[in-house]
Structures are given as structure tokens and as C-alpha cells.
Amino acid sequence: MDARSEEVHSLGLHRVVEPQGMLPQPAWRLDAEPVCHDNELLLDVDCLNIDSASFNQLKQSCGQDLEKVKERIAAIVAERGKMHNPATGSGGMLIGNVAEVGPHFLAADQLQKGERLATLVSLTLTPLYLTAIHDVDMETGQVHVEGKAILFASGPYARLPEDIPEQLSLALLDVCxxxxxxxxxxxxxxxxxxxxxxxxxxxxxxxxxxxxxxxxxxxxxxxxxxxxxxxxxxxxxxxxxxxxxxxxxxxxxxxxxxxxxxxxxxxxxxxxxxxxxxxxxxxxxxxxxxxxxxxxxxxxxxxxxxxxxxxxxxxxxxxxxxxxGHADLALDLVRTQPQLLQLLQARYTRVQQN
Incomplete structure (x- = not known):
């Protein structure tokens, strides 16, 4: 049967592999096949923002070794179909380009192919398929990748602002x-x-x-x-x-x-x-x-x-x-605090320069 014609659920139950019947977040493994169902959004992913607790645990468990951190992230995603750290139970979020919009995805007519978005839901419930991990910033927890991700109909997202660098926007939206x-x-x-x-x-x-x-x-x-x-x-x-x-x-x-x-x-x-x-x-x-x-x-x-x-x-x-309104609030907060914005830019824009 064509994946597009299968019964789908707004909360992503159709993507749960193990154990079946659970919601995607507490489930152990998801189906991350990069095929867009009728009520889903398919993204071309290029950057993950691993949440702070998870990334701290990954670095410690890998002895601060960059290559081992890459390998561990790849292994978690391959095993679970999502970036869901089994040690901390947490994930993070991502940014990417719209690759395909299912006809029944909420506000489907408002999204354009190629548009840059940040997901406002945890990586612990986001089906994720990676083909490469290019780099990991060991200070910020941002991971430059190639891959695909699925956003369910219930998942909020945000368009990336033009006045704030992308890597900083990702960091802010992760904790908004x-x-x-x-x-x-x-x-x-x-x-x-x-x-x-x-x-x-x-x-x-x-x-x-x-x-x-x-x-x-x-x-x-x-x-x-x-x-x-x-x-x-x-x-x-x-x-x-x-x-x-x-x-x-x-x-x-x-x-x-x-x-x-x-x-x-x-x-x-x-x-x-x-x-x-x-x-x-x-x-x-x-x-x-x-x-x-x-x-x-x-x-x-x-x-x-x-x-x-x-x-x-x-x-x-x-x-x-x-x-x-949490995304707009966080972005407005740094816009109205020039010194805070400058400090955060110094932390995160170097990722783009490296």
C-alpha cells in the first residue's frame, strides 16, 4: 500500500514502531521513512540543536571526543528513528527547508517549498532520518547534518526571522x-x-x-x-x-x-x-x-x-x-535587549564562521 494512503493520525501514532499504541514522544522507536503522509510536513534538515542536558551527557559519556559524539548521535537516530537521548530522555529541535507539504497538513496553503522553518517540538517525538553528520559544535550543541524530518499536524513551527542569525534563532527557539x-x-x-x-x-x-x-x-x-x-x-x-x-x-x-x-x-x-x-x-x-x-x-x-x-x-x-506566542516573545525579548543579543550572537554566530 502506498504510504500516502495509509491511515494517519494528527498526533503521529502512525509513525510509532515500538511499542505500538504509544504516542511518539514516549515510544522507543519511530518510523522515520522520509515519505510525506497526507497530514505531515517533510523537511530537508541541515542543523539540529541538541538540548543542553542531553548534549552535556553526550560529551561526558564520549570523553569530550568530537568523533565519538558524532557516532553516538548517529547511533541514537538510527536506532530510535529520532534524536531521543536514552540517558536524559531529552532531545532538542531543528531547522530545515520545506521539502513537501501534505495536502491535509494544517495551513498547508501558507507554506512554500524551500521555506526555512524551525520546529517548535522536541526531537524526542520528531521522526528523523540522517544521511550525514558534518560537524558538531562542542560548545553550543548544534549539529550540522544532512537528512529528512517529519512534522506532524499537531506540531508547531516558526519561520526564521530575517534580522537574527539562523544559528542564534535556533538556539533561542529551542528554549522559548x-x-x-x-x-x-x-x-x-x-x-x-x-x-x-x-x-x-x-x-x-x-x-x-x-x-x-x-x-x-x-x-x-x-x-x-x-x-x-x-x-x-x-x-x-x-x-x-x-x-x-x-x-x-x-x-x-x-x-x-x-x-x-x-x-x-x-x-x-x-x-x-x-x-x-x-x-x-x-x-x-x-x-x-x-x-x-x-x-x-x-x-x-x-x-x-x-x-x-x-x-x-x-x-x-x-x-x-x-x-x-512563545517564539515571538523570546525573539522580541532579545531584540529589546541589545547587550543580551550581542552576547548571544558572539556565542552562536561563530558556528556559521567555522
């Missing part, structure tokens, strides 16, 4: 759910702590929290790297910038107690890309406050049981990567 959630939860006069404040999601959360707070409240940036602390200070987004290892909950508690006069945070935002930071986030937060876990390195059983174990009554939110 974070500042969108900050815009919802942070209110004036609150005390906000951002863990892992020096990464791209951390910086966007700082910028959005500053926008929400204005001149009120207290915004505290926690970061383990000295260079990143210096960058945050130059941006002047935070009231306090503290160098501390987020894996040390006692140290985090002590520094937050000191700068808040023991009030602690109304909201703690976790953007750290390494495991074992759950208790640090919880201890930094006052009773009745909230923790927003955007990091994909978080173990939610550890967070729930940890809060219980230390007797801390906090609301805990999972970092949903989707919110209506």
Missing part, C-alpha cells in the same frame, strides 16, 4: 518556552532566583523576570562558572550575581538566605543542565513559593520526595516547552 512561562508566573515585588543563569535559557529567564519585576523586587542569578557570572554582571539584569555550584543544596541555601535576609525566593527558576539540583531549588524557595523546573536534567520523583523530606511546602511546575 522558558521566558513565556516566566511572563505568566513572576509578579512585581517578588524575589526571584535563577539557577544556571548563564546559559541561554537562564539568560532569557533573567531578562524576562527583569521585565516582569521592573524596578521592584529582587532578582538573583546563581551560576557556577566565573566567566558566566562576569557576563551576567555586564548585562546588569540581576540585582545579585552569585557563583555557586547548584549541585550543593546547602551552599545554595546559605547564599540565598544571605542576600534575601532569610526571606528566600518567591520563585526559583531551574535552568541547570546537570543532574542533582532538585533540592537546591527547593531549599532556595520560601514556604508557599514556587519552583519552575525548566531543566530536562530534573528527576521529578527526587524533587517531590526531596520537598517532602525537608518539610518545604512549595508549588512545583514542570517546564512545558510550549505556550501560545
Amino acid at each position: 518556552g522558558a521566558p513565556a512561562q516566566i511572563a505568566r508566573i513572576v509578579k512585581r515585588d517578588q524575589t526571584v532566583v535563577v539557577l544556571g543563569a548563564g546559559g541561554k535559557s537562564g539568560l532569557l529567564c533573567l531578562a524576562q523576570a527583569r521585565r516582569q519585576l521592573g524596578n521592584s523586587g529582587q532578582l538573583i542569578a546563581l551560576e557556577s562558572r566565573q566567566e558566566a557570572c562576569a557576563e551576567i554582571r555586564r548585562l546588569q539584569l540581576a540585582d545579585d550575581v552569585l557563583q555557586v555550584d547548584a549541585r550543593n543544596p546547602v551552599a545554595v541555601l546559605e547564599v540565598v538566605e544571605t542576600v534575601t535576609n532569610r526571606r528566600l525566593a518567591d520563585w526559583t527558576i531551574n535552568c541547570v543542565n546537570v543532574p542533582d539540583t532538585e533540592l537546591s531549588s527547593i531549599l532556595a524557595t520560601r514556604d508557599g513559593g514556587g519552583v519552575y523546573f525548566f531543566s530536562t536534567a530534573i528527576r521529578f520523583t527526587a524533587a517531590a520526595l526531596g520537598a517532602e523530606g525537608v518539610g518545604r511546602d512549595v508549588q512545583m511546575l514542570i517546564g512545558n516547552g510550549y505556550a501560545p
